[in-house]
Amino acid sequence: MFKIHGVTPEQLDRRGFLRATTIGVCAISPLLASCAGLRYARSSRDGAEIRIDRRDVVAPGVLVDGPDGELPIYLRVLALDEFSALSMRCMHRGCQVESVGERFVCPCHGSEFAADGRVIIGPSELPLIEYRVTADDTRIVIHFDAPVARERRS
Numbered sequence: 001m002f003k004i005h006g007v008t009p010e011q012l013d014r015r016g017f018l019r020a021t022t023i024g025v026c027a028i029s030p031l032l033a034s035c036a037g038l039r040y041a042r043s044s045r046d047g048a049e050i051r052i053d054r055r056d057v058v059a060p061g062v063l064v065d066g067p068d069g070e071l072p073i074y075l076r077v078l079a080l081d082e083f084s085a086l087s088m089r090c091m092h093r094g095c096q097v098e099s100v101g102e103r104f105v106c107p108c109h110g111s112e113f114a115a116d117g118r119v120i121i122g123p124s125e126l127p128l129i130e131y132r133v134t135a136d137d138t139r140i141v142i143h144f145d146a147p148v149a150r151e152r153r154s
Contacts, residue, residue, distance in 0.1 A: 038061065038062065038063055038074070038099050039058075039062055039063065040062065040063045040064065040065075040072070041053075041056035041057055041062040041063070041064055041075070042056055043064040043065055045065075048143060048144045048145035049141050049142065049143055049144070050064055050065070050073070050141070050142045050144070051139050051140070051141050052064055052075065052139060052140045052141075052142075053138070053139055054135065054137070054138055054139055054140055057075060057077060057083075057140060058077070059077040060076060060077060061074055061075050061076035061077055062074075062075050063075070063088070064142070066087065066088075066089075070087075070089070071087065071088045071089045071096045072088050072096075073085050073086065073087055073088065073131070073142060074086045074088055074099070074104075075133070075140065075142065076115065081135055083133040083135060083140055084116065084117075084130060084133060085130065085131040085132075085133045085142040086104075086116075086117045086128045086129065086130050086131075087128055087129040087130075087131070088104070088128070089128070089129070090106040090108065090109075090111055090113075090124055090128075091124050091125075091126035091127070091128065091129070092106065092108075092109055092111050092122075092123050092124035092125075092126075093108055093109060095107060095108035095109070097111075097113060097128065102114075102115050103115060103120065104117075104128065106124065109123055109124075110123070111123055111124035113127065113128050116130075117129075117130050129147050130147065130148040131143055131144055131146065131147055131148065132146035132147075132148060
């Protein structure tokens with residue numbers, strides 16, 4: 001019986017399967033755009049917070065599950081004790097943006113966003129949602145009840 005990390009494919013949901021196989025796929029084919037260095041970090045939810053073990057976060061950043069099964073959140077390392085957390089949902093029509101170098105691109109309608117979530121190219125007029133992040137010596141916490149206020153594209 002075929003197993004991935006001790007689990008059969010039937011026991012995994014789509015996201016779990018992708019997480020379990022990403023490392024192997026990237027090792028086999030480093031030219032794939034989805035293997036540009038973003039990986040999932042384990043996280044746990046407690047109310048309006050998502051908690052990540054600090055040891056699981058590597059530069060430039062990691063993806064974590066969004067709240068309630070929503071699109072992932074990109075936890076970006078800014079400095080030793082400074083992080084940002086961006087929703088990967090394009091504010092134009094809700095598609096999941098993809099990491100392309102130092103920016104994010106929406107594959108549905110072509111909006112482009114800077115690494116900090118600001119709109120570079122529309123049609124989206126709204127930046128990616130950014131959430132407040134706190135950290136201590138052992139964990140990083142994303143606060144979903146505290147989005148960071150941003151300006152519309154001018």
